[in-house]
Amino acid sequence: MQLDKLLRVAKWEVTKNAGGVDKRTIVVMALSLVAMGAVAAIAVSGGTGAGMDDGIYRIGVDDDSPYYGVAADDSTFDIREPDPAAVERHQQELLYRGTQLQSVPRTAKERAALTELRDSTAQYNDRTLARDDNQTAAFPVSVTLVYEQQSGSSQLDPRSGDGSDGSGSSAGGSDASDGSGSSTGGSGDGSDTGGTGGSAASGGGDGGTAGGSGANLGAIGARLTGDVQGGTPSDISPPFPFESLVLAFLYIVPMNFVIQAYGSSMLSERLNRRGELLLVTPASRGDIIGGKTLPYLAGAVGVAALITAALRFGNIAPAGSYVAVLAVVPLVVLFLSATFCGAMFARSFKELTFVTVTITVTLTSYAFVPAIFTDVTPIALISPLTLVVLDLTGQSVGLSSFVFSTVPPLLTGLVLFGLGAGLYREEDMFTQRPIPLKVLDALAGGINSRRSALKMSIVLLPLVIVAELGAIAFLFVLDSVSLNVFGTNQSLGIVLVLGVIVVIEELAKSLHVYAGYEHARYERTLRSALGVGALSGLGFFIGEKGLLIARLSDLESLPIGEAALQGATLPAGLPLWVAGLLFLLPLALHTVTAAISSVGASRGRRAYVAALSAAIVIHFAYNFAVVSTLV
């Protein structure tokens, strides 16, 4: 790969394709972007205030009933004249005379309407009472919420040390007011953003209540941290960084436009053999791909930097820094590499559209779902977007968290580029080959000799890690929901995680072996098959030690994480020979299962599927036994 050639291709990509977009398009584009901004501004300012759920419940109420005001203030309700006949005809869900509910809620809709009315009544009371002269009687209860570690237990939270998440400020307030001094976890020193710091300072004087209300009146910067908890009971909010999540979503949206353009550009190389021209130039495959990707990569990262700068100087998230931009880079690489692979596989624009939608949905959920748990568990760090949320809320990001969160997606992106590059050649680009064959082509691109099996197993490992982490993140929710479903000690979540992981690992170990056989890179003999399988298992074992990266994040402190990572980490305090055995057992396992599926692969497709299933069953039985006895 040569830099000057790469840059030249990049320059062509920019100039040629910028030429393809004429001035009219640019004008329309600019106009629509302005319109988009205007729409967003209107929506934010709440000028029209048309909600999605406007008027879905109809309530019959006279204007002398106290509920008239409640329903009038909540656009979810459509107010009608009270009419018992209309209730019978299912044209009114609720019917009130005075404070008395006259209808009996039977249908799901009527029940939902009553629940909604209850919620809005509570809000209505808070609003009207806020104007009352006697504020003590209107809000007789004031609350200070303190987050505290339950000592004498395992430390679940990696952030317990720095306490920089604002809980310190409310804890400080409570200490000032009642002097019990019992808070241990909230040892923070108010190293948060300006807004929170300010309110904490004002709250310190006269107890937690003032601190809380100060925060509620404060700038959006203070609300972003969402941790100052005080005031009336309805001011309490669960730890959920809602605003930061919305802001983090801002980073994802532009990427979808970038990959759309990128995918079009890549696929159009394949139409009418246009890419032939570049392929015959002295530039290598790497130069071409790198050069064509560079502008989009730079563009996406540039947009992320712009967003961060705008948030920072627009005083919306004054804590945003270069960390947020850096954390976005792996995501950009992942989006682009997936699109590149998609463009190499797709046979037409139509297919590319679907592939792009799939990539958007999958990767957005990968980035977004874990980030929801930012304030709750270390699992959130699976997604780099969590780092963005942390950075925007002004919390510090440790180097180990950063590495844990960014390296797997980055490596995955690079592997995907590598696989796609295996297809960037005449035979695959300009012909219509079935997609399964193309997958094998992409894998076989890196196979030369028997030793390649070892290499491929290691190379594919980032994909495995990301897929497994993704599975953990998704099934994690299930774990908390359905504890002890089987009546055993293992929750359904753990069993599912084990199953998914086994399937992923066995596929990763054997698919490239199968590709090698299909491309006649290996001899179809039993000895060769066993050898290749063993090498593949060995490679996977070596690579799997890379899972030790998980140690960086305390993920194993959760039972589900432990189940997923067993084998990669060793329990402490065991005699040496047991440790040695535990170290070698996974090696034996991987070698054996890989050899089984390899033998199957050498006998053709059906045998491969059968052998793969056998390997999966063995692997699952082993994992389940280990988890049941050790955990």
Next chain:
Amino acid sequence: MRSLSREKTIVLALLIQLFVAGFSSFLVVGLTSLYDPSSVAAGEVEMAVTGDAREELEAAAAEQDGTSVTAFESEAAAQRAFDQRQVDAILRGEYVPSTRGPGEQIQVTAVVPEGSIRSTLIVVEVRRVLSALERQERLERTPYLDQPPVPLPDTVSASQYFGFTYTILIPLLLFLPPFISGSVAVDTVTEEIERGTMELLRVAPVSLLDIIDGKALGMVLLAPAQAMLWLALLSTNGIAVSNPAAILLFITAVTVVVVTLGVVLGITLQNRRPAQLLFSVLTLVLFGGAVLLPEHPATTVAKLAVDSPTLLTYGHVGGAVLLAVAGYAVARLYIGRVAAESL
């Protein structure tokens, strides 16, 4: 035109939409269950109450299903129980002189565990208990208020996903097919032009208008068919969708508008990249700009589906049909004028 790959593509499209829908419901159900104790089998929230207002706190907690409380005489004992995980939270209630005016108020300090998946749930429960306490206290102090608070309606067991299903899930499911249809319309037109196969089609004794009409028709028919499938799937899942005919009419009209936009963009720009980009931006602007209408199209669908339509709702359906017909007529005029040789 109807390449064999079409069938596979449709299956893929359906799978993707299923994934999107499944994913969003999963997300909402998961999130809601984090907040709602009754939906989780994680058991009750145990709270310790101390301080001189503990009897009031106990009374307030007695109303709540998901909570059980234990009274502790001393704070140290409560703290010990908290540390040993016998209780999930400590509520310490003291009568203090009010900071908001004359009289006394109850100052509650709630201690909740940090960094646990259950803390969200615990905080929600704490809020419930304290809101009940607030209501009780307000009731006792009603004589001092200018206006008594409105009594809360009774609780009934209701699906918490009801609103979500009708206002988010169904509109999402129904608006995805038109968007995808439009996007594919852009693809079919630009692909023929970019590959140069438009030439071949024009050798056949059909006009450009016929070709475009045929392509657009295929795409337009696809979306309501998918919408119908969704409605059928939803009703087998026990989610009754009312007014299916009106909904399908509305979705068809929206699809015609979106596909017309896609075809015109494809013909005008002749290049997939700018056309597709502009298409997505414009659809987003249109969909967002619809906020300016008296009723957002998503709300129109929601109100039809939940069976709360008003005259305004039907007005929107009619408006969409008019817009579709007018837009299509204008687009035909435009395409008729484009010289076929220039493609």
